[in-house]
Amino acid sequence: MTVHNIRHANTRHADSRHGDASDGAVGGRLSRVDGPAKITGAAKYAFEQQLDGLAHAVMVEATIAAGTVRAIDTRAAETAPGVLLVLTPDTIMEIKGASDWLGNPPTQKTYSPLARTVTYSGQHIAAVVAETFEQAVAAAALVEVSYDETPAIVDLSDAKAGDGIPIDVMTKEWGDAEAAFAAAPVRICAAYNTQREYQAAMEPHGLIARWQGEELTIWEPSQWLDGMARTYAEWFGVPFENVRLVSPYIGGGFGSKALALAHSAVAAASAKMLGRPVKLVLTRPQNFTSYGGRAATRQTVTIGAGRDGKIQSIVHRGVNETAVDGMWVEPLASVTSIMYATPNFSSKQNVVRVNTVVPGAKRAPGENPSAFGIECAIDELAYEVGVDPLEIRLRNYAEQDPEAKKAWSTRQLREAFAAGAERFGWSKRSPKPRSMRDGHQLIGWGVAAGTYPVRRAYGEAIVRILADGSVEVESSSIDMGQGTYTILAQTAAETVGVPADDVVVKLGDSRFPRAGVAGGSRLAGVMTGAVYKAATSALDQFVGLAISDPRSPFHALQANTLVVANGRITAPRGDGPDVSIAELLASVGRDRIEATGDTMPANSSAEDRYKNYTTIATSVPHTEGDYSRHSWCAHFIEVRVDEDFGTVRVSRVVSALDSGRLYNPKLAESQWKGGIIMGIGQALLEEGIVDRRHGRIVNNNLADYLVPTNADIPDIEVISVGIPDLHSSVLGGKGVGELAIVGVAPAIANAVFHATGKRVRDLPITLEKLI
Amino acid sequence: MTDQTTSITIPIHLTINGRDHSLNVEPRVTLLDALRDRLDLTGTKKGCDHGQCGACTVHVDGERVLACLTLAAQVEGREITTIEGLAGADGTLDAVQAAFLEQDAFQCGYCTPGQIMSAVACIREGHAGSDDEIREYMAGNLCRCGAYPNIVAAVRQAALEVAS
Numbered sequence: 001m002t003v004h005n006i007r008h009a010n011t012r013h014a015d016s017r018h019g020d021a022s023d024g025a026v027g028g029r030l031s032r033v034d035g036p037a038k039i040t041g042a043a044k045y046a047f048e049q050q051l052d053g054l055a056h057a058v059m060v061e062a063t064i065a066a067g068t069v070r071a072i073d074t075r076a077a078e079t080a081p082g083v084l085l086v087l088t089p090d091t092i093m094e095i096k097g098a099s100d101w102l103g104n105p106p107t108q109k110t111y112s113p114l115a116r117t118v119t120y121s122g123q124h125i126a127a128v129v130a131e132t133f134e135q136a137v138a139a140a141a142l143v144e145v146s147y148d149e150t151p152a153i154v155d156l157s158d159a160k161a162g163d164g165i166p167i168d169v170m171t172k173e174w175g176d177a178e179a180a181f182a183a184a185p186v187r188i189c190a191a192y193n194t195q196r197e198y199q200a201a202m203e204p205h206g207l208i209a210r211w212q213g214e215e216l217t218i219w220e221p222s223q224w225l226d227g228m229a230r231t232y233a234e235w236f237g238v239p240f241e242n243v244r245l246v247s248p249y250i251g252g253g254f255g256s257k258a259l260a261l262a263h264s265a266v267a268a269a270s271a272k273m274l275g276r277p278v279k280l281v282l283t284r285p286q287n288f289t290s291y292g293g294r295a296a297t298r299q300t301v302t303i304g305a306g307r308d309g310k311i312q313s314i315v316h317r318g319v320n321e322t323a324v325d326g327m328w329v330e331p332l333a334s335v336t337s338i339m340y341a342t343p344n345f346s347s348k349q350n351v352v353r354v355n356t357v358v359p360g361a362k363r364a365p366g367e368n369p370s371a372f373g374i375e376c377a378i379d380e381l382a383y384e385v386g387v388d389p390l391e392i393r394l395r396n397y398a399e400q401d402p403e404a405k406k407a408w409s410t411r412q413l414r415e416a417f418a419a420g421a422e423r424f425g426w427s428k429r430s431p432k433p434r435s436m437r438d439g440h441q442l443i444g445w446g447v448a449a450g451t452y453p454v455r456r457a458y459g460e461a462i463v464r465i466l467a468d469g470s471v472e473v474e475s476s477s478i479d480m481g482q483g484t485y486t487i488l489a490q491t492a493a494e495t496v497g498v499p500a501d502d503v504v505v506k507l508g509d510s511r512f513p514r515a516g517v518a519g520g521s522r523l524a525g526v527m528t529g530a531v532y533k534a535a536t537s538a539l540d541q542f543v544g545l546a547i548s549d550p551r552s553p554f555h556a557l558q559a560n561t562l563v564v565a566n567g568r569i570t571a572p573r574g575d576g577p578d579v580s581i582a583e584l585l586a587s588v589g590r591d592r593i594e595a596t597g598d599t600m601p602a603n604s605s606a607e608d609r610y611k612n613y614t615t616i617a618t619s620v621p622h623t624e625g626d627y628s629r630h631s632w633c634a635h636f637i638e639v640r641v642d643e644d645f646g647t648v649r650v651s652r653v654v655s656a657l658d659s660g661r662l663y664n665p666k667l668a669e670s671q672w673k674g675g676i677i678m679g680i681g682q683a684l685l686e687e688g689i690v691d692r693r694h695g696r697i698v699n700n701n702l703a704d705y706l707v708p709t710n711a712d713i714p715d716i717e718v719i720s721v722g723i724p725d726l727h728s729s730v731l732g733g734k735g736v737g738e739l740a741i742v743g744v745a746p747a748i749a750n751a752v753f754h755a756t757g758k759r760v761r762d763l764p765i766t767l768e769k770l771i
Numbered sequence: 772m773t774d775q776t777t778s779i780t781i782p783i784h785l786t787i788n789g790r791d792h793s794l795n796v797e798p799r800v801t802l803l804d805a806l807r808d809r810l811d812l813t814g815t816k817k818g819c820d821h822g823q824c825g826a827c828t829v830h831v832d833g834e835r836v837l838a839c840l841t842l843a844a845q846v847e848g849r850e851i852t853t854i855e856g857l858a859g860a861d862g863t864l865d866a867v868q869a870a871f872l873e874q875d876a877f878q879c880g881y882c883t884p885g886q887i888m889s890a891v892a893c894i895r896e897g898h899a900g901s902d903d904e905i906r907e908y909m910a911g912n913l914c915r916c917g918a919y920p921n922i923v924a925a926v927r928q929a930a931l932e933v934a935s
Contacts, residue, residue, distance in 0.1 A: 031872050038880030039868040039887060041814015041854035048813035081778040133808060134799050135778060202818045202826055202881040202915050251816070251881025252915050284819040481878030481916050670875045670921060677917030702823040702913060711910035713919040715902075 024493050024500025026528070026731060029666040033505065034249070034485045045249045046219040047206045047279055054208070055084055057270055057280035058136040059263055060126035060143045061289065062118040065152035065355040065695025066324075069116050069125055073144035077128055080142055082135030085274055087127040089114045093269050098234035101227060101259065103615035111235060113262035113269075118147065119324040120355045121696040122289025127266045129278060152355040152695035155196075156296050156321050164319055164352035167329050172337050172403060175344030180313035184304025188380050191300045192373040193762040194745075196321075196688030196697075198293035199362050200707050203251020205290060206281030207264055209271040215242045216268060222247040223258040224517040225476045225510040230614035231260040232268060240610070245510040250480035254678075255361030257480070258517050261291050288700035293688065295320040295330045295359035299373040304344075309385040309392045311340055316347040316373070326358030327351070331366035335451055335742070336374045337403040338630070340396040345403070355695050361519060363678055364738035367452050368745075375448035375746035376761060379753070388431065389447050389750060390421055401628035409627040409727035410734075412658035413449060416634040416721045420447075420656035423719060424636035433757035441640040443651075444755025450743025452735050453622035454629035454728040455520035458612050459530035460513035460598040463492055463538045467591040469567055469582035471496050471535075473505045476613075477515035477527050482737055483667035484523060490664060491528045491731070495535035496542075497564035498581065513596060514613035521631070521735030522619075526599065528663055529730035534597025539564060542581070542593045549588040553577040599730070627727045631734040633657040635676070635747040641755045646770035648752060650680050653716040660725040660734035672718045672740040679744025681708045684764050783843055787812065788856025794843075802846055803827045803838035806853060814854035814884045818913070825912030828885035829853050835892040854884035857891065866932040867891050870925035878916035886912045890926045899930035 023030045037043035062069070074086040092114055097106025115123045126143050130136035153160045181187060207220035216236065222228050222245060229243040250257060267280035282290050297320045304313035318332030333347035362368075382392040397414060400407050421427070429445045430436050436443040464472040473492050479485045485505045493500040506512065515527060543562050546554045546569060554562060554569070557576045562569055570578045585591065600609060612618040622629045638652035653676055662668040685706035691698045699705045718740075724732030745763055752770070753759045760769045780795040787810070794809050803820070806812040806829075818826035820839045827838040830852040857865045867890045870876070877883040889912045893899050898908040905926045906919070914922065 032875065034880070035872040035877075036864075038877060038883050039854075039864070039871050040858055041812070041884050043880055044813055045881065048807065050811050050813075132778075132797070133804060134797055200915055202824060202879065202913065203816070204818070249880060252879040254915070281817075284821060284823070481880065483878075666875050670878055670916075670918060673920055674878060674917030677919060678915075701821060702819045703821070707913055707915060708917070708919070709910040709913060710919045710922060711906045713906070713917075716920050 024490055026490050026494045026663055027661065028490060028664065030486055030490055030500055030664055032483060032486050032667065033489050034479060043249050045203060045251055046221045046247045047208050047281060049208055049219050051208065051210065051277045053276045055129050055131060055274060055276050055278050056133040056136045057127050057129045057267055057278050058140040059124050059266065059280070059282065059286060060128065060140050061286060062115065062121060062123045062125050064118055064147050064149045065121040065154065067118050067147045067149040069118065070146040070148050072126055076142035077139040080135065080139035082131035083128060083139045084131065085129040085270055086143065087114060087266065087270060089116045092266070093273055095235045095265055095269060096237055098231045101615060102617045103611055111265065113265040120289065120357050121694060122286065122357065124262050124266065124290070127270065129270045129274060153353065154692050154695040155354055155690050156298060156319065156352055158354065161352050161354060164350035167349050167351055170329065170331060170333065170349035172333055172345065172347045177313045177315045177344040177346035180344035181302055181304035181315055184312045185307050186305045186385055187302065188377065188384055189300065189302040190377060190380060190761055191298065192376055194297045194369045194372055195763055196293055196296045197362060197682055197686045198288055198688060198705060199254040199256040200702065200705065201252030201254055201256060204282050204284060204287050205257065205261065207267050208277055208279045209268040210277035211272050214238050217244045217246065218268065219246045220264065221250040221253070221257050223250065223253045223478060223480060223519055225478065225508070226514050226613040227258065227517055227615065228260045229510045235265055236268065246508060247478055248508040250478055253480045254363045255365065255519060256291055258361070258519050263290055284702060285700040288697050289357050292328060292358045292360035294362035294365065295322065295328055297330055297332055297369040299332055299369070301336070301373045301377040303377055303381050305381055305385065307385060309381060309387045309395050311342045311396050313344040314342050318349040320351055321354045321356060321359065322351045323356050323358040324353050328359040330359070330369060332370050334366040335370035338398065338401055339374055339449060339451065340378065341398040341402055363675065364452055364742050367742045371448065371450050371742045372745045372763065375743055376749050379746070379750040380759065390417060390426060393417065393449060401623065404623040404628045406623055406626060406628045409629040410658070410660065410723055410725040411630070411632055412721045412723060413632040413634065416632060416656035416658055419719050419721050420634045420636045420654050423717060424654040426636060433754055438640070440643050442643055442755040444639045444641065444751035444753065446637050446747045446749070446751025446754055448635055448743040448747035448750060450633045450635065450739060451630045452521060452739040452742055454631065454734045455522040455622060456620040457516040457522055457526050457618060458598060458600045459515045459526040460596065461527065461530040461534045462513050462594060462596050463531060463534040465496060465538050465542055465581060465593040467582060467585050469502065469580055471498050471503045473503065473531055474512040475507055475515050475527060475530070476510050476512040477523055478508050478518050480518065482524065482671060483664055484527065486667060487524060487663040488527060488531050491531045492535045495532055496539050498567045502567055516613055517616060521737045521739065524663060524736065525729030525733050528733065529599045530597050532730055533599060534595050537595035537597055538593050541595060545588055545590065546584055551588050552584065553579060553587060629725070629728045629734065631659045631739040633739055633743060635743050637747040637751050639748060639751040639755055641752060641770065646767035648684055648765055650748060651714050653714065655740065656719040656721050657739060658722040659736045659739060660722045660728055661732035662720055662722065663731065663733055665720060668736045669718050671736050673716045675738065675740030676716055676744050677708050677713055679741040680713065680748065682763060683745040683748035687764050781844065784847055785843065785851060787851045788853060796843060798842065798844055800843050801839055802841040802843045805843035806838060812853055812855055816881055816884055818882065825889060826882050826885040828888040828912065830888060830892060835889055854888060857887065865891065867925065867929040870929040874921045874925040874928060876921040876925040877918050882912060882914045886914065886922055890929065893926060894930045894933055899926050902927060
């Protein structure tokens with residue numbers, strides 16, 4: 001639980017640009033309310049809690065990619081200084097199987113977070129718990145493991161990998177795509193690859209686990225408190241209510257921190273076995289193998305078109321890697337099937353099992369690689385027919401969802417193209433490749449579009465109006481940097497009628513009213529809706545009391561309603577008393593007004609609610625009802641390629657984005673820029689490199705797995721072209737967090753082609769691919 | 772299971788944010804782990820523990836240092852400043868801290884203490900003369916949320932304030 005009482009925080013200096021009351025309303029540019037804690041070091045992240053008797057655990061991981069553990073010799077580790085416990089598959093307590101994130105029951109009765117059968121390098125096989133972190137690290141190095149190694153399938157290009165397993169539910173077809181392609185006057189066909197990428201949040205994964213009798217408290221960075229609490233409850237056979245998950249701040253997630261993982265189970269088990277709280281933080285290298293990054297993908301995109309560039313057919317085939325013992329499907333046709341109007345379409349997808357940790361969600365799973373395929377392919381078509389890359393996108397503009405055959409709820413993509421092109425100066429582009437240069441630098445301008453569906457779910461919140469006139473909001477949702485603390489303060493402030501400074505938002509504790517996963521860019525829309533509902537209900541109670549209570553100064557007015565604004569309550573015509581919220585509550589003898597709001601359907605049972613908040617099974621389809629709901633964006637990017645060395649630098653980015661209504665533009669713009677920057681990393685730098693002899697990721701650290709640095713990033717201009725979309729959320733917002741990465745890599749690849757005349761279809765675009 | 776007294780500890784005296792601290796730790800304890808695990812100064816962050824990310828940046832005698840690559844015993848008798856010691860005694864924020872808040876130069880906040888400590892030093896070193904220079908001299912501090920353009924704006928703003 002975390003409190004940001006910004007009235008008491010020292011923001012004297014920082015408030016220099018404030019004073020605009022509208023900053024605190026929904027849509028205002030309020031600075032982060034959790035900001036003062038984060039810039040002073042006062043913000044305590046989950047596993048920074050200081051507990052008495054804390055023991056420290058360190059994981060031991062497999063050094064082979066496939067085989068079995070023959071023996072683990074723990075004798076040296078057990079006698080090392082400070083060691084309390086050495087866990088192996090044979091000595092760890094029994095843990096029960098847990099249901100998956102859809103709520104499907106476990107396939108195995110028991111779960112072993114320490115493996116006897118190794119299916120990937122880096123898999124956890126043992127753990128050491130000691131009095132201090134240093135002792136645990138030293139002892140872990142003394143654990144001797146012997147293996148019976150078997151051949152591994154190291155990646156998608158391994159000869160043993162095969163074609164994989166067809167995933168029939170991913171098949172999408174309309175018209176006769178093959179025939180239309182064969183008949184089309186213009187035909188293009190190309191293969192596009194993306195590599196293993198990692199979330200690489202700056203805060204590593206880790207946790208502190210503490211048992212008090214049958215009650216378990218977990219301090220762990222989490223994108224989904226209620227979902228992870230369910231997993232712990234099932235693993236250890238205790239009621240859901242006995243598990244408390246605390247996650248006040250999350251040092252970045254990007255999709256990686258939504259599930260309780262093997263190391264989480266080991267920490268909780270060792271805490272139970274020792275009867276002491278245990279802290280376990282993964283090393284940076286372990287963060288590359290303890291959970292999955294984005295799966296490597298391969299796509300073939302074929303487009304049949306008229307000589308005018310109008311698309312007649314798209315045939316798409318995709319493959320993503322998954323694990324030997326786990327399934328991950330990265331939906332590779334999610335953008336392909338909706339971005340452009342086409343009368344004929346076919347898409348199929350396979351997954352291929354390789355010896356890796358199960359791949360997972362990384363910012364815009366599916367949409368991101370999907371857009372790399374189709375947004376490069378349409379650029380290739382543009383050159384093939386001699387049409388400007390922007391013009392060809394407008395020529396094939398989808399006026400409705402081509403797949404669902406439904407109207408868009410809102411689609412400001414045409415506006416995004418127009419605003420971005422204008423600001424970027426696209427009309428000054430010389431169409432021919434290699435026709436723009438500055439000395440040794442070839443200059444290229446590229447464009448690409450992006451989209452992300454509006455995922456919707458339900459949320460719950462409490463809003464309290466307190467005796468001192470302040471307002472308190474509680475929810476088990478989380479803030480990993482998206483700005484949840486801030487936008488919920490703004491929502492409650494505007495709805496109740498108090499300054500945002502008078503709102504305290506408490507998040508990150510599973511004891512608070514429930515929330516689903518902070519993933520798929522859904523949390524802001526879900527939680528502003530829940531807080532709006534709870535705050536409206538609290539306000540109604542408060543005004544009702546002011547009108548009806550005989551002790552209220554407004555009682556004699558016999559008004560139908562009253563106005564609450566800026567923390568004060570008045571009659572609509574201003575002809576009565578003017579008192580503060582605190583004064584009114586005092587006059588009627590109340591110390592608080594409290595209301596719970598949730599956005600669940602009215603007849604939902606307790607079981608429905610539990611399922612909604614602890615699984616993702618109840619997510620509402622984005623094409624439910626009459627509309628298809630998506631966020632949209634257009635990226636315009638300039639690259640400079642050194643003619644001799646092939647080095648690529650992004651020198652200018654202008655992106656126009658439609659996320660609907662923005663609850664706080666200042667914070668939304670930051671998330672957009674962050675997505676664009678992660679996209680620059682994907683396009684030019686990021687790639688998990690596999691040692692083919694050992695099936696091991698060799699660049700499993702932040703010096704060798706290259707994420708963008710400050711010096712890699714130019715000025716980035718973002719433009720909001722969204723309009724409120726009430727089909728998408730209560731307050732009119734669509735998704736923000738994942739949208740902006742979608743389309744960045746193809747815009748860069750397209751710019752590189754424009755600069756050099758070389759089409760690189762295999763990310764990342766590194767210099768050896770250009771010289 | 773074992774004799775826990777066999778680890779050798781040594782007494783260390785550290786001056787952190789103007790306050791003296793005494794502790795008994797093994798010689799192999801890093802400054803970062805001493806701060807975070809022994810002294811409850813968790814504002815200094817551990818991102819990689821290998822000197823690759825910059826999240827653990829602190830000042831030793833006014834210069835930026837990676838606390839994960841520094842043993843606690845190495846900095847006895849030196850002035851250590853962490854993010855907790857940057858604001859004035861009355862809580863007035865440093866110009867860099869204030870600029871970070873105003874420019875929204877962070878999202879998750881985990882790299883932020885290191886960014887701010889680097890930025891204070893970067894300005895003091897005279898390396899905040901242009902946006903390109905700021906980008907270069909702040910390149911040792913990774914930010915996965917991608918706040919870089921806003922960090923550059925914050926450092927530029929703070930540098931102007933410090934100069935005036």
